[in-house]
Amino acid sequence: MIEALVLTGFLGSGKTTLLGHLLRQxxxxxTAVIINEFGEIGLDHDLVEVSEESIIELQTGCLxxxxxxxLATTLHEMLRRRDEGSITPFTRVVIETSGLADPxxxxxxxxxxxxxxxxxxxxxxxxxxxxxxxxxxLDREEISVKQTAVADRLVLTKTDLAGPTQxxxxxxxxxxxxxxxxxxxxxxxxxxxxxxxxxxxxxxxxSLDVQSWLSTKAVxxxxxxQRHAVNTYAIMRTDxxxxxxxxxxxxxxxxxxxxxxxxxxxxxxxxxxxxxxxVIHGVQHVFHPPSWLARWPSDDxxxxxxxITRGIxxxxxxxxxxxxxxxxxxxxANRS
Amino acid sequence: xSALSEHLRELMAQSLHAWRLTGSxxxxxxxxxxxxxxxxxxxxxxxxxxxPFRWIVVFDNRSRAAISLVAVLRMVRAALDPGYTxxxxxxxxxxxxxx
Numbered sequence: 001m002i003e004a005l006v007l008t009g010f011l012g013s014g015k016t017t018l019l020g021h022l023l024r025q026x027x028x029x030x031t032a033v034i035i036n037e038f039g040e041i042g043l044d045h046d047l048v049e050v051s052e053e054s055i056i057e058l059q060t061g062c063l064x065x066x067x068x069x070x071l072a073t074t075l076h077e078m079l080r081r082r083d084e085g086s087i088t089p090f091t092r093v094v095i096e097t098s099g100l101a102d103p104x105x106x107x108x109x110x111x112x113x114x115x116x117x118x119x120x121x122x123x124x125x126x127x128x129x130x131x132x133x134x135x136x137x138l139d140r141e142e143i144s145v146k147q148t149a150v151a152d153r154l155v156l157t158k159t160d161l162a163g164p165t166q167x168x169x170x171x172x173x174x175x176x177x178x179x180x181x182x183x184x185x186x187x188x189x190x191x192x193x194x195x196x197x198x199x200x201x202x203x204x205x206x207s208l209d210v211q212s213w214l215s216t217k218a219v220x221x222x223x224x225x226q227r228h229a230v231n232t233y234a235i236m237r238t239d240x241x242x243x244x245x246x247x248x249x250x251x252x253x254x255x256x257x258x259x260x261x262x263x264x265x266x267x268x269x270x271x272x273x274x275x276x277x278x279v280i281h282g283v284q285h286v287f288h289p290p291s292w293l294a295r296w297p298s299d300d301x302x303x304x305x306x307x308i309t310r311g312i313x314x315x316x317x318x319x320x321x322x323x324x325x326x327x328x329x330x331x332x333a334n335r336s
Numbered sequence: 337x338s339a340l341s342e343h344l345r346e347l348m349a350q351s352l353h354a355w356r357l358t359g360s361x362x363x364x365x366x367x368x369x370x371x372x373x374x375x376x377x378x379x380x381x382x383x384x385x386x387x388p389f390r391w392i393v394v395f396d397n398r399s400r401a402a403i404s405l406v407a408v409l410r411m412v413r414a415a416l417d418p419g420y421t422x423x424x425x426x427x428x429x430x431x432x433x434x435x
Contacts, residue, residue: 243433248404248406251406252406252409255410256354256409256413270433272433273433273434276434292434312354313350313353313354315350315353315354316347316350316351316353316354318350319343319346319347319349319350319351320347320350320409322343322346322347323340323343323344323346323347323405324405324406326339326340326343327340327343327390327404327405330340331390
């Protein structure tokens with residue numbers, strides 16, 4: 001399975017600098033890169049010094065909206081050329097979005113497109129945040145809030161220019177995304193392992209490693225007072241959840257919440273599968289087919305789901321899950 | 337009020353909040369749930385036991401049958417939130433148990 005890392009962040013937040021540094025590291029020697037530039041003249045690919053054959057630039061528009069199909073087509077073509085042996089057999093793909101891109105549709109493409117499904121797996125989302133201008137950008141640009149909210153890793157850039165990072169800014173980032181770790185860098189220099197340590201992608205389960213997500217202490221944050229409120233919370237259930245109830249739950253979330261459900265990840269104790277928990281992962285209205293762990297990763301067998309949403313009340317999510325599970329239980333009882 | 341009706345009452349109350357609608361939700365003595373919002377009264381009651389449906393939703397003097405709480409939720413929202421357009425679900429086929 002080839003891992004795909006999505007590198008996003010607002011304009012000028014240091015994505016290309018970070019990417020340039022990463023690609024000079026031996027660990028990234030077999031990495032293919034897709035750079036999406038928004039504008040008439042692309043520069044980023046010239047700023048990243050690696051072998052030309054492994055860089056593809058998508059320049060016709062913003063990756064998230066105009067040329068989303070191009071991403072799937074490009075990935076498919078890269079896989080074909082890899083299989084033919086006409087390009088280096090890359091083991092990782094980095095997709096650098098334009099600074100104006102909404103990362104959610106890109107994640108959905110990676111999760112659902114049949115031409116690449118089964119060969120490329122989303123390994124994580126890294127979002128660069130400018131320590132100098134980041135706070136102002138969050139105030140002004142909704143897309144910056146979203147880029148921050150969906151990240152698995154937040155990389156705080158330009159810390160050499162900003163001086164000591166204000167604790168209030170870190171707190172604000174954590175309020176937007178309590179599950180992502182925050183890494184501070186200067187001049188884009190970062191240990192590549194820090195972006196992958198914690199195993200965002202678990203090769204054994206072939207899914208995002210929810211343990212790293214769920215390790216955050218009882219996440220519950222609301223970014224109140226902002227124009228585009230993002231709230232994060234975890235829902236836990238001790239009793240197993242019926243598989244049909246979980247399906248209905250995900251479908252109803254998709255139907256009623258759509259774009260406001262920025263990300264959902266969870267490990268679920270399914271009544272019909274007590275020894276093999278299901279791992280669920282959704283971005284907006286698209287849910288990845290659940291994967292099944294071979295066993296519980298710890299003695300904790302509670303279902304745990306982490307939500308990053310734009311204004312979806314926790315109480316509604318909890319009431320929905322409880323009601324659906326109760327109804328499915330009642331139907332099952334009537335039939336038996 | 338049955339346990340399931342209590343879940344329904346709580347779900348409707350939370351739904352009004354989630355949809356940013358002002359109103360009230362209460363249980364009735366006969367096991368139904370009454371949603372009062374925007375000058376509308378919606379009554380949700382368990383369907384007769386011999387019916388293939390599970391719920392009856394009464395709104396504007398019309399009774400509609402619902403096969404599940406998911407359908408009830410969809411009907412109530414459509415009634416109270418005319419601007420709402422359901423997102424077309426795109427959920428990959430869900431293996432209910434490990435294969």
